[in-house]
Amino acid sequence: MSTIVARPTRSARRPRTTLPDRTTLAVLGTHAALALAAIALWQIAASRNWINGHLFGSPAGVVASAARMWADGSLLGDTALTAGETTAGFVLGTLIGTFVGLALWASRFAARVVDPIAVAFNAVPKIALGPMIVIWLGAGIGSKIALAFVSTAVVALIAAYAATREIDPDLLTLLRCMGASRVQTFAKLVVPAALPLIFGTMRINVGFALVGAVVGEFISSQAGIGHAVFVAGNLFDLNTVWVGIFALSIIAALMYGAIGLLERALIGDRRA
Amino acid sequence: MSFVRPNGTVHTVIEGLDFAVAPGEFVGIVGPSGSGKSTIFNCIAGLLAPTHGTVALDGIVVGGPSDAVAYMLQKDLLLPWRTALDNVTLGLEIRGHTRRAARLIAHDYFVRYGLAGREDALPRQLSGGMRQRVALIRTLVVEPRLVMLDEPFSALDYQTRTLLQSDVARIVRETGCTTILVTHDIEEAVALCDRVVVLGGTPARVIAEHDVTLTLDGPRTPLSAREAPEFGPLHRRIWAELAPAEHTV
Numbered sequence: 001m002s003t004i005v006a007r008p009t010r011s012a013r014r015p016r017t018t019l020p021d022r023t024t025l026a027v028l029g030t031h032a033a034l035a036l037a038a039i040a041l042w043q044i045a046a047s048r049n050w051i052n053g054h055l056f057g058s059p060a061g062v063v064a065s066a067a068r069m070w071a072d073g074s075l076l077g078d079t080a081l082t083a084g085e086t087t088a089g090f091v092l093g094t095l096i097g098t099f100v101g102l103a104l105w106a107s108r109f110a111a112r113v114v115d116p117i118a119v120a121f122n123a124v125p126k127i128a129l130g131p132m133i134v135i136w137l138g139a140g141i142g143s144k145i146a147l148a149f150v151s152t153a154v155v156a157l158i159a160a161y162a163a164t165r166e167i168d169p170d171l172l173t174l175l176r177c178m179g180a181s182r183v184q185t186f187a188k189l190v191v192p193a194a195l196p197l198i199f200g201t202m203r204i205n206v207g208f209a210l211v212g213a214v215v216g217e218f219i220s221s222q223a224g225i226g227h228a229v230f231v232a233g234n235l236f237d238l239n240t241v242w243v244g245i246f247a248l249s250i251i252a253a254l255m256y257g258a259i260g261l262l263e264r265a266l267i268g269d270r271r272a
Numbered sequence: 273m274s275f276v277r278p279n280g281t282v283h284t285v286i287e288g289l290d291f292a293v294a295p296g297e298f299v300g301i302v303g304p305s306g307s308g309k310s311t312i313f314n315c316i317a318g319l320l321a322p323t324h325g326t327v328a329l330d331g332i333v334v335g336g337p338s339d340a341v342a343y344m345l346q347k348d349l350l351l352p353w354r355t356a357l358d359n360v361t362l363g364l365e366i367r368g369h370t371r372r373a374a375r376l377i378a379h380d381y382f383v384r385y386g387l388a389g390r391e392d393a394l395p396r397q398l399s400g401g402m403r404q405r406v407a408l409i410r411t412l413v414v415e416p417r418l419v420m421l422d423e424p425f426s427a428l429d430y431q432t433r434t435l436l437q438s439d440v441a442r443i444v445r446e447t448g449c450t451t452i453l454v455t456h457d458i459e460e461a462v463a464l465c466d467r468v469v470v471l472g473g474t475p476a477r478v479i480a481e482h483d484v485t486l487t488l489d490g491p492r493t494p495l496s497a498r499e500a501p502e503f504g505p506l507h508r509r510i511w512a513e514l515a516p517a518e519h520t521v
Binding site: 168170171173174175176177178179180184188189192193195267269270271272 | 339365366396
């Protein structure tokens with residue numbers, strides 16, 4: 001006869017703490033090592049002319065470009081501008097889109113009218129609206145915010161409405177039997193039930209908002225990371241293009257971080 | 273009791289259904305799947321309006337959901353983002369209590385019915401049996417005159433089910449609520465109820481009604497009820513009443 005000994009798994013043995021555990025540290029360390037190795041390989045390849053440094057840029061060149069842009073103030077200024085346009089469009093798109101999507105729960109008729117229109121509009125690549133929006137709103141930040149807005153609002157609307165449709169009908173019936181008004185049902189059931197999906201959509205929309213703002217800057221602008229990337233690209237200044245790409249990554253990472261914090265404050269561990 | 277389908281044809285679910293429940297009584301409705309148990313449940317709760325026939329509560333015809341009726345289902349229907357305590361306060365908040373006042377009332381129920389200490393647990397942190405206990409308290413905290421239980425034990429394992437049946441029977445009798453238990457489980461109905469209404473046939477009708485009178489040594493619990501000499505014969509009798517209906521389906 002064999003003996004079976006139940007061994008606690010790693011997660012069972014280790015209580016959840018705020019400090020990263022050894023595996024997490026190892027993963028982070030591996031990430032850092034991979035990034036360093038890629039940068040080193042890139043630099044060596046450029047220095048030894050395995051690749052054309054002019055067409056690919058090089059880490060040393062990127063650092064030099066970044067230092068130059070930092071010194072003349074454009075790195076911080078362009079990043080702040082693009083971050084501001086993206087955030088403004090994202091916040092407006094998320095708030096309005098989510099609000100309308102949730103509100104559609106209240107009217108089956110309005111939902112049947114709006115939902116197919118939203119789905120059809122969502123299939124349009126929003127950046128194709130760019131030239132039109134720039135003609136209407138000009139080359140300033142308004143057109144960039146508007147592009148980031150249209151890129152996110154429809155997605156937010158469709159997701160928020162879909163989230164209200166996912167709610168267990170038995171829960172809606174339970175609240176009806178408790179005597180809840182439509183407003184009470186909306187506040188106590190529909191909104192909190194939709195929150196997790198709304199946050200998931202916000203993460204997707206960070207990318208869409210950035211694309212909207214940057215494409216707006218590509219089309220017509222005097223400043224911003226998109227502008228810097230567009231100009232540098234035309235001049236074959238790939239090092240500056242790389243600086244722009246890293247700056248955009250940092251904007252995206254900061255927005256993800258902010259969404260994560262908001263999600264923790266509003267939902268935390270209170271999910272199914 | 274019949275319903276008009278959207279296409280206009282009349283769909284008779286239940287025929288010749290006529291039974292009364294006295295205040296404070298614990299009545300079981302048993303029948304096979306498709307015998308209209310859920311339809312009756314929805315009509316009593318005011319969620320469905322029959323085109324023929326009436327459901328009356330204290331002489332007043334039920335025309336929609338009312339404060340007087342509360343129910344508990346097989347699914348606990350706890351909101352995952354609310355703690356156990358705040359799930360219980362939901363109905364009170366809807367009726368206009370402040371959150372603070374509702375929490376005080378709910379806390380009292382937690383203490384009285386042996387859930388003290390679990391107030392701040394989230395539903396996912398509770399076992400199936402505990403979740404159903406919280407759901408029961410949520411049902412009772414609004415002080416309904418009629419409590420409806422629709423297969424509340426079906427999703428639980430045998431041991432949890434037996435323990436919860438004892439708890440529910442005790443708690444419901446303590447509150448003095450009139451209770452209707454809808455179940456397919458004959459044994460459960462006989463062990464818990466004062467009276468059992470047996471449904472069968474298509475369209476469904478009342479096949480039989482039985483008073484559950486048991487000879488007991490001590491107080492009646494679902495466990496002691498199963499030990500009573502009358503338990504087995506009554507169980508077999510209801511089984512026989514239902515058996516032909518099940519074979520013809």
